[in-house]
Amino acid sequence: MPIALLPDRALVTVTGSDATDLLQGVLTCNVATLPEGAARLGALLTPQGKILFDFLISRLPGGFRLDVAAEQAPALAKRLSLYRLRAKAEIAADPTVAVAAAWDGDTTAAEVARAEDTRAPGLGARLYAAEGAFSADAAPDDYHAHRIALAVPEGGRDFGLGDAFPHEALMDQLGGVDFKKGCYVGQEVVSRMQHRGTARTRILAAHYPEGEAAAPGTEITAGGKVMGTTGGTAGDRGLAMVRIDRLGDALAAGEILRAGDLAVALQRPAYAGFAMPEAAGAPAA
Template sequence: MPSAHLTDRGVVKVSGEDAKTFLDGLVTCDMDKITSQRARLGALLTPQGKILFDFMVFEAPPEIGGGYFLDVMKVFAPDLAKRLGFYKLRAKVAVEDKSDMLAVVAGWDAPPPADEAGLVTEDPRLAALGWRAIVAAEDAAEFTTASAEDYHARRIALGIPEGGRDFLFGDAFPHEALMDQLHGVDFDKGCYVGQEVVSRMQHRGTARTRIVPATYEGGFAAEAGVEVTAGDKILGKTGTGARGRGLLMIRLDRAADALAAGETIRAGGIAVVLDKPEWIGFPFPGEIEQRA
């Protein structure tokens, strides 16, 4: 059973009698859809609708104290806790960075461990990613049968982006980071920070830039942050890559035009082929030409 301690992930705890309503008024996911058996991808946005932090929200059952635990990139955990504190006002909530006490582990190709191990859930983004858990930091070694690099190679191969790796915080909209495809935005819930912009993009279909998975020619992957081009046009930039696969943040219309013109798309100078996973529902560059 491959499983890995994701040492780059931290945990922020939000507890108190107002915790649920407090978070529901801030984050993109619907807190009513989160249970102790089912986490949810979510994000805290700027008022302009761009992602400040992305995370997975776990709920602890009442018998172990309750509360919500946000699985977030570790270097941003203090900033997330501080930002949530700004919104607290008179709400009866406590916000704590628990990254020194708790750890995040992920596993795949086997059933998840028993609930006694910690907060355990199927990965809320895509079932093929496997399971995810928050455990006591001292227990994380028990789950280390694979490396974090193995986990990220699998994530990348499946086409799943992560904030701070594949897009910059404060620079991308949820649609661009595929959160609408990965159950990270609930369009029927009440108001939250940045909702108007996100709802407008959804209803008008104005997300022209998206992260898409690709296969690199020759089995190598370009480093993150370099240009993706076709001919003399810049389509976007690379995200992370591993083992010949990678994620690209590109303009879909420019990529479609390039493919229609018979141009090769290159990432960091290396030829790539765009790969559409089954779970992506938006029109993909090259689809019409491939069907013709």
């Protein structure tokens, strides 16, 4: 079982008798229904519905842990504190706990907290423990290659925080948005996109048949028109944020897709169910 320490991840904890109600009222995901031992995708949005922070949330005794990009942890804790008001909840970044990812196996170490990553089948689990509790046998890049192979995006790597709507980052496909739980910050915009079907931009799986991937942030073009930009890559695989309508027009016209000077093929992730132009091919395996 590969285990990779993720030094670029950190925890924000929210504990106290009002922790559930506080988070339920501001986050995109449903924390009230979160099972023990599961890590669910969630986000805190701007009032305009764009993703400020994306994270994995799981339960701990008396509250929740939010597994977020390490550089974002202090800002997330501060932002959540603005919504606390009189709620009985303690919010803090916790630098004492290390974060790791495990996949293709199991771990039974008693001192390690394990939360199954529910975003997509095969993604694995998150492990949380004090520094030195893990016996890592894989590198962070190995985990990101695994994640990219499954076409699971991550904020700050595959899309810009503050720029993308949840639908664009596939949060509606990855269990990161609950459309029935009621109000949260940015909820009106997200619900309108869901009910009107106005999400024209999506993250797609990218395959580079020449074996070389384009650098993140490279424009994807066809027939001289820009339709998206590349995200993270691993080997000949990657992710890309693409306008689906423009992709359909390009494929219908028989135009070649390129990321910079490199040919690229784009596919819907295997777990996703949104509509794609037929000529784009089958879902990514």
